[in-house]
Ligand SMILES: O=C(O)c1ccc[n+]([C@@H]2O[C@H](COP(=O)([O-])O)[C@@H](O)[C@H]2O)c1
């Protein structure tokens with residue numbers, strides 16, 4: 001399938017102009033730390049000395065996982081569709097945080113095992129009613145995998161936004177994400193598998209054994225798209241596609257927790273330039289996320305012990321992105337405020 005080229009964000013002239021603007025502000029050089037790094041990055045992505053976070057959007061992608069048949073989650077599969085109803089009714093954490101932060105929210109059914117009918121507010125990109133159990137066969141066919149990626153790309157291209165955040169909902173998807181992580185990074189299953197929604201030690205040991213078994217079964221799946229098809233899920237593939245589609249249109253990509261980052265592992269293996277577009281909102285409490293971020297050489301903005309998903313970390317990071325663009329736009333300069341610059 002055709003994977004779009006991602007424009008390189010580097011531009012020496014613009015980088016120097018942004019640097020000058022940042023250093024002209026009334027503060028010791030470098031003292032706004034990570035906000036300065038963000039201002040530079042958003043400026044380069046938007047090709048502007050005046051970057052802005054004016055129209056953020058978060059896409060929450062829901063999908064079900066056949067591997068739940070192996071007893072890998074603390075919750076039943078039905079919670080996936082029930083939580084989609086909760087998103088549509090406005091009652092989930094992501095509804096609260098998105099509204100609080102002036103962020104558009106899109107809910108996408110990429111492959112939930114439930115018939116929602118035609119529903120206002122629900123984007124229907126259902127590939128199938130859940131993936132297959134990857135302990136027995138590949139989670140998706142190659143055709144299903146490409147369809148999910150393609151609809152993610154198209155959906156991202158249809159959005160009018162400058163910052164594109166990602167969230168997900170899918171019982172069992174930390175098992176899929178852990179298997180993807182192991183297959184792509186080469187880390188052993190024990191470093192990739194965690195408690196997910198809240199497994200106890202016995203549950204985590206079973207989940208680890210499930211991932212180890214699946215890695216053996218799909219040992220031939222080495223290319224990123226083969227890994228994605230082997231372990232799923234539809235929401236992960238859709239997010240990977242939406243990341244590629246968003247970066248192609250120079251949108252800032254806001255990465256959430258363990259599952260969203262597993263989608264990035266796949267997408268960045270296809271197009272490494274994608275990483276320049278990513279802002280890593282937080283380090284999840286899911287064991288394995290820190291290692292995943294380290295593998296990507298990513299520095300998350302926050303560590304709040306979140307392990308919810310839904311894009312909650314992305315929504316909570318928006319004020320920091322806005323502060324980064326606001327200081328650049330609104331702070332006085334040494335000359336405009338008649339403040340003395342550094343000695344010599
Ligand atoms: O974002 C994370 O880091 C994260 C960590 C643990 C769990 N989750 C959420 O919990 C669900 C998956 O957990 P599990 O145990 O069913 O694999 C799924 O709906 C995710 O949104 C999300």
Ligand SMILES: Cc1cc2nc[nH]c2cc1C
Pocket residue numbers: 075079083168169170197308309310
């Ligand atoms: C209730 C619930 C809400 C969630 N939101 C994202 N993953 C979730 C998992 C559960 C179990």
